[in-house]
Amino acid sequence: xxxxxxxxxxxxxxxxxxxxxxxxxxxxxxxxxxxxxxxxxxxxxxxxxxxxxxxxxxxxxxxxxxxxxxxxxxxxxxxxxxxxxxxxxxxxxxxxxxxxxxxxxxxxxxxxxxxxxxxxxxxxxxxxxxxxxxxxxxxxxxxxxxxxxxxxxxxxxxxxxxxxxxxxxxxxxxxxxxxxxxxxxxxxxxxxxxxxxxxxxxxxxxxxxxxxxxxxxxxxxxxxxxxxxxxxxxxxxxxxxxxxxxxxxxxxxxxxxxxxxxxxxxxxxxxxxxxxxxxxxxxxxxxxxxxxxxxxxxxxxxxxxxxxxxxxxxxxxxxxxxxxxxxxxxxxxxxxxxxxxxxxxxxxxxxxxxxxxxxxxxxxxxxxxxxxxxxxxxxxxxxxxxxxxxxxxxxxxxxxxxxx
Numbered sequence: 464x465x466x467x468x469x470x471x472x473x474x475x476x477x478x479x480x481x482x483x484x485x486x487x488x489x490x491x492x493x494x495x496x497x498x499x500x501x502x503x504x505x506x507x508x509x510x511x512x513x514x515x516x517x518x519x520x521x522x523x524x525x526x527x528x529x530x531x532x533x534x535x536x537x538x539x540x541x542x543x544x545x546x547x548x549x550x551x552x553x554x555x556x557x558x559x560x561x562x563x564x565x566x567x568x569x570x571x572x573x574x575x576x577x578x579x580x581x582x583x584x585x586x587x588x589x590x591x592x593x594x595x596x597x598x599x600x601x602x603x604x605x606x607x608x609x610x611x612x613x614x615x616x617x618x619x620x621x622x623x624x625x626x627x628x629x630x631x632x633x634x635x636x637x638x639x640x641x642x643x644x645x646x647x648x649x650x651x652x653x654x655x656x657x658x659x660x661x662x663x664x665x666x667x668x669x670x671x672x673x674x675x676x677x678x679x680x681x682x683x684x685x686x687x688x689x690x691x692x693x694x695x696x697x698x699x700x701x702x703x704x705x706x707x708x709x710x711x712x713x714x715x716x717x718x719x720x721x722x723x724x725x726x727x728x729x730x731x732x733x734x735x736x737x738x739x740x741x742x743x744x745x746x747x748x749x750x751x752x753x754x755x756x757x758x759x760x761x762x763x764x765x766x767x768x769x770x771x772x773x774x775x776x777x778x779x780x781x782x783x784x785x786x787x788x789x790x791x792x793x794x795x796x797x798x799x800x801x802x803x804x805x806x807x808x809x810x811x812x813x814x815x816x817x818x819x820x821x822x823x824x825x826x827x828x829x830x831x832x833x834x835x836x837x838x839x840x841x842x843x844x845x846x847x848x849x850x851x852x853x854x855x856x857x858x859x860x861x862x863x864x865x866x867x
Contacts, residue, residue: 475664478787480780483664485750489643492650497665499570504672509565516561520594521551523558523676527684532811539831540838543693544814545681547705547845554817554846555677555705556587560656562673564591567654574598574653578642580607580635580701581772581819582614583846584658589623591656599623602641605633607771610854632765634774635701639749659702660779663750667779671707678712681841694834695720698843699823700793701737701773703782705845710791720792723782724826726768727795733758737766739778740786740793748777754786769798769858770818770851796822804828805848805855817846818855 475481483493503509517523526549530542547555560577567575575597579585585601592599601618605627608615618625631637639661646655657666660674685693696713698706700723713719728736733756736742743754746761756764756776766776785791796804801818804825808816816824820843827842834840848855855861 475668477781477784479745480751480753480783481664481667482752483750484747484752485663486647488647489650489663492646493663493665495570496566500566500665500669503566503569509569513562513565517558517676521557521561522549524680524684525549525677527681527688530812533808536811537828537831539836540694540834540840542827542831543685543839543841544844545677545709545841547677547843548814548816548847552583552587552590553849554583554587555674555708556584556658556846557590558676558708559658559670559673559704560584560587560591563654563656563669564595564597567597567656568595570654572652572654574600574649575656576600576602576642576645576653577656577658578602578635578638579614579658580604580638580774581770581817582607582611582618582850583772583817585623585625586614586617586621588656588658589618589621592623593621600626600645602626602628602638602645604635604638605629607634607638607774610771611850612853614850634766634771636763636766636776643749659704660707660781661702661749661751661753661777667751667781670704671711671781674704674708675711677705677708677843678710680712681709682712685841689839691839692716692719693839693841695722695830695838696841696843697722697724697823697827697830699724699773699819699845700778700782701726701775701819702777703779705843707779707781709843710785714790721790722826722830723791723793724823725793725795726770726773726801726822727797728767728769729798733764735767736795737768737773737775738795739776741795743778751780753777753780754783769801770822772817772819773822794826796825800825802855802859805851806859814844815848815852816844817848818851820845821848
């Protein structure tokens with residue numbers, strides 16, 4: 464049985480998950496951020512400004528596309544795509560950075576920082592930094608800088624300083640840790656634009672609310688075109704912001720099945736995957752109580768994914784709640800299956816998807832067949848794959864002229 468959604472606004476808990484577990488030096492900043500955000504949520508001028516940038520800068524509403532060739536090739540449910548890849552900067556991340564930049568401006572902060580894995584959140588943060596005139600610093604793991612060189616250059620072109628992080632696995636977890644350290648040292652003039660539904664309260668709520676536009680639009684668009692709702696909705700999950708944004712529009716529609724797809728990586732052993740829902744246990748990571756991939760001693764185990772954006776050993780606390788309540792079902796897809804899906808979508812539908820989204824496409828292919836014809840399956844196409852082209856070419860042999 465699916466439990467009703469439970470959220471204590473004051474403490475920031477989603478069932479047993481969430482909360483505010485941060486160094487004392489950040490407590491006042493987090494309380495101030497919560498107070499400011501709750502005030503701005505009800506402020507018509509703020510909402511009008513946010514809507515202006517959504518329409519005139521991001522390019523919302525994003526398109527709802529019927530994927531006719533994928534539908535035919537997969538031989539099952541009708542496939543629909545919510546095209547977050549067509550947003551300015553190329554992904555859903557700009558939905559959140561625009562909103563948080565407006566909050567930072569309201570709070571009088573002149574410096575913004577961010578963590579990034581695949582670089583899309585970093586690019587979106589650098590973009591709003593340029594737009595509003597903030598000093599901008601983005602922390603990115605050295606391994607991700609290797610995989611995502613294009614996005615490093617984009618951030619620099621936009622005026623951001625990109626700081627490589629070599630500690631730990633040199634990926635998203637370590638970049639997040641460095642960003643939190645920087646914020647603690649510079650909290651008086653700096654706002655930390657957290658990129659996913661992670662971190663201490665109120666960040667999971669703020670990011671969710673700014674990304675909820677994805678699901679809200681999808682529901683209206685789908686209903687207008689089909690006079691019904693989709694039978695199933697699929698999105699990839701790392702920290703979980705695109706999935707949370709998409710799912711939120713359909714949470715109360717119990718007939719709509721929701722599926723989150725995590726990175727199964729290379730195998731089931733510790734360090735080979737980023738499958739938090741499958742292997743994670745309740746624990747604490749980056750200021751929140753959530754599901755975390757950890758060893759018997761409670762130490763965080765390094766995560767792995769072919770996709771830098773899914774390479775995180777935890778997940779947003781509200782996702783952990785949806786998993787425990789049963790409202791959302793979480794699946795895993797391997798590195799190789801994601802690479803196969805990446806090329807399949809390129810060649811069948813003429814869309815180069817982000818490697819993150821390729822995980823969702825692979826699962827959706829089997830789900831479409833299970834659902835059968837005359838059913839409808841909606842996929843959140845969270846971002847475009849320009850950033851992944853060089854890495855996919857290297858891993859598949861395309862860079863040598865071969866076809867994997």
